[in-house]
Amino acid sequence: MRINKACLLSLSSAFLFTASLTSAQVVAPIEIRDQETRILQQAAINDLNTVGKSILAHRFHFAFYLSRKLDIDEKQQLRTDQHSIRFERYNGAMVLAISGNYYSAYSSDRFTAGQRAKETFLQVVLPIVKAAAPVFQNHPSFQGYAIEVSHHVISKTMGMPIERPENLMVYIPQSAAVKLAVAENALAQQVAVMDAQVYLNANRINLWLTEGDQPEPAPSAPLMLQKVSATLVPSPAKTSISLESDAGSTIAKPDPKPVSESANASSIVATTPAANVLLLPALKEDLSPKALGDLQISAQGATNHLIKDLDTTAHFVTYAPPAIIPFRHHAYLELSLTTTLSEASRASRYKTAALAFEEHISPLIRRVLSYFPGDQGFYGISFSTTVHGHAKPGVPALAPLSVEFFFSVSAMRCYEAYDCTSQQLIDSGTVLISGERVGLDLQKAEASE
Numbered sequence: 001m002r003i004n005k006a007c008l009l010s011l012s013s014a015f016l017f018t019a020s021l022t023s024a025q026v027v028a029p030i031e032i033r034d035q036e037t038r039i040l041q042q043a044a045i046n047d048l049n050t051v052g053k054s055i056l057a058h059r060f061h062f063a064f065y066l067s068r069k070l071d072i073d074e075k076q077q078l079r080t081d082q083h084s085i086r087f088e089r090y091n092g093a094m095v096l097a098i099s100g101n102y103y104s105a106y107s108s109d110r111f112t113a114g115q116r117a118k119e120t121f122l123q124v125v126l127p128i129v130k131a132a133a134p135v136f137q138n139h140p141s142f143q144g145y146a147i148e149v150s151h152h153v154i155s156k157t158m159g160m161p162i163e164r165p166e167n168l169m170v171y172i173p174q175s176a177a178v179k180l181a182v183a184e185n186a187l188a189q190q191v192a193v194m195d196a197q198v199y200l201n202a203n204r205i206n207l208w209l210t211e212g213d214q215p216e217p218a219p220s221a222p223l224m225l226q227k228v229s230a231t232l233v234p235s236p237a238k239t240s241i242s243l244e245s246d247a248g249s250t251i252a253k254p255d256p257k258p259v260s261e262s263a264n265a266s267s268i269v270a271t272t273p274a275a276n277v278l279l280l281p282a283l284k285e286d287l288s289p290k291a292l293g294d295l296q297i298s299a300q301g302a303t304n305h306l307i308k309d310l311d312t313t314a315h316f317v318t319y320a321p322p323a324i325i326p327f328r329h330h331a332y333l334e335l336s337l338t339t340t341l342s343e344a345s346r347a348s349r350y351k352t353a354a355l356a357f358e359e360h361i362s363p364l365i366r367r368v369l370s371y372f373p374g375d376q377g378f379y380g381i382s383f384s385t386t387v388h389g390h391a392k393p394g395v396p397a398l399a400p401l402s403v404e405f406f407f408s409v410s411a412m413r414c415y416e417a418y419d420c421t422s423q424q425l426i427d428s429g430t431v432l433i434s435g436e437r438v439g440l441d442l443q444k445a446e447a448s449e
């Protein structure tokens with residue numbers, strides 16, 4: 001009995017010591033079962049406390065509480081554990097997970113699903129990213145942020161007003177979060193979130209932050225929820241994504257559509273939710289040979305027409321037909337091209353790549369997209385070109401240069417609609433020169449000798 005009491009006292013002392021190091025917003029490392037995650041939580045405890053204090057100091061439009069339980073009554077929330085900031089695993093990657101309840105409700109008559117997602121993103125998710133990204137921007141031990149926020153929607157059923165919970169979940173990679181934190185306007189924010197995954201009530205959506213409402217997308221296939229260690233409380237709302245949780249926590253998702261910045265505040269009211277806990281999904285593209293082959297078959301008809309119609313201007317490589325390829329955990333449609341520049345002088349590889357984009361690739365983007373309306377199943381398009389200089393007598397020929405441009409379909413849609421510039425499109429994608437990833441500033445490259 002004495003030994004048991006001693007052990008109990010030792011454990012209690014350890015818990016109290018650890019808890020004393022954490023703020024009211026940060027999950028204590030001792031609550032995390034996975035050893036690697038617990039060690040990371042302990043090592044970063046001071047930075048996590050800094051983030052928690054910044055979030056607590058922010059003045060939200062309506063009451064916001066950090067919480068691992070979502071969709072609970074505000075009175076219950078005041079009595080509930082508000083430790084929410086913790087490291088968890090999402091799709092095998094280590095993420096900083098932050099979740100909470102935002103006590104506002106949107107009128108369904110005034111706000112579409114996408115507009116509700118946009119408003120909560122701007123009012124809650126964005127301030128959280130701005131609090132966390134500068135603190136952790138050079139932290140190598142995790143790959144991104146998983147932020148889930150519950151808000152409420154007021155609609156009418158048989159003439160009676162009904163209030164229901166709705167859950168927005170955003171996964172944003174580290175690099176995109178840093179861009180988002182320093183973005184100075186809606187266009188720069190839009191470019192940053194193109195690399196994010198956004199869910200509303202477990203349905204993946206496109207989040208539009210620029211002005212103008214976007215069309216509602218077709219409903220996506222339901223997501224398979226991962227088993228989590230937390231005990232889930234039934235909820236009237238669709239739950240979203242499940243993190244691989246160690247601290248008995250959960251996180252959820254969003255739906256597509258923008259709210260104008262000048263949205264009437266009177267159409268948002270304080271709310272009192274019902275109880276529930278959410279899950280975070282594991283979205284991982286299937287890049288197996290069979291899945292890529294199926295995508296290849298589904299795109300074959302469109303690519304056949306594309307090759308036939310655009311060959312005179314696109315200059316497709318005849319021995320390398322369009323193919324679905326895996327790249328950086330996504331499926332891309334690869335188009336192999338040949339580019340001949342109008343400039344004959346020997347230029348730097350960066351200037352050559354910039355000229356190839358401006359003279360050849362960018363004029364093709366809108367024409368290529370016209371063959372792929374809607375969701376085609378692949379993440380993006382790769383324009384893979386071999387660049388040659390235009391030969392002139394007495395001028396040394398430009399050595400052939402391999403340049404590849406990888407762009408997501410969503411980024412190209414933004415460019416297609418003139419909502420994004422060429423540079424923003426480049427920044428949102430990946431550029432390879434001779435197989436090596438590079439940063440490409442179009443204006444500087446083209447101005448160079």
